[in-house]
Amino acid sequence: MKKVFLPLLFTFFVGFDVIAQSDQLSSQKSSTSVGIGLGLPYGGIGLNVGTYVVDNLSVFGGIGYQFAGVGYNFGLLKDFPSNSQTQFYVTGMFGTNAGIVVEGASELDKLYTGATFGLGVKINSRKTEGNFWNIGLLVPIRSSEFKDDEEAIRNNPNIELNDALPIAIVVGYHINL
Numbered sequence: 001m002k003k004v005f006l007p008l009l010f011t012f013f014v015g016f017d018v019i020a021q022s023d024q025l026s027s028q029k030s031s032t033s034v035g036i037g038l039g040l041p042y043g044g045i046g047l048n049v050g051t052y053v054v055d056n057l058s059v060f061g062g063i064g065y066q067f068a069g070v071g072y073n074f075g076l077l078k079d080f081p082s083n084s085q086t087q088f089y090v091t092g093m094f095g096t097n098a099g100i101v102v103e104g105a106s107e108l109d110k111l112y113t114g115a116t117f118g119l120g121v122k123i124n125s126r127k128t129e130g131n132f133w134n135i136g137l138l139v140p141i142r143s144s145e146f147k148d149d150e151e152a153i154r155n156n157p158n159i160e161l162n163d164a165l166p167i168a169i170v171v172g173y174h175i176n177l
Contacts, residue, residue, distance in 0.1 A: 037172020
């Protein structure tokens with residue numbers, strides 16, 4: 001499956017290069033966007049606002065719903081110059097990056113903060129200048145408090161806890177303001 005998926009993914013992203021125009025990129029200084037999406041930059045399920053302080057470097061903040069409460073993140077996104085419709089980026093942020101939800105024991109529900117790093121691709125709109133899709137993968141650095149609480153809950157034979165995934169997925173759509 002991996003052998004088929006990666007070439008297809010590469011073809012999908014590179015395929016956009018043929019139809020792209022450089023004047024539609026979202027990464028120019030003073031460009032600001034608001035996005036709705038899923039993932040840590042959106043606080044879970046929520047909103048993200050970002051503005052480019054210089055070409056190809058954005059500061060952003062996000063807030064949203066997570067199953068254990070309200071999540072947030074703020075950070076930097078560095079995208080790479082491109083003459084195509086797709087732009088690859090790296091990002092780093094701080095904020096909510098883990099949570100524990102226990103059915104029937106909401107007093108154990110808790111969110112945790114920490115640093116998160118990742119990479120992704122912005123697919124810039126061909127029709128509307130500055131709008132883009134954001135797709136990425138993130139690696140959260142989980143706090144020792146999260147790990148300790150997770151271990152304490154695992155030691156309770158009456159509670160079944162799912163393992164935290166080592167990566168997180170980002171999907172969102174941004175509108176240029």
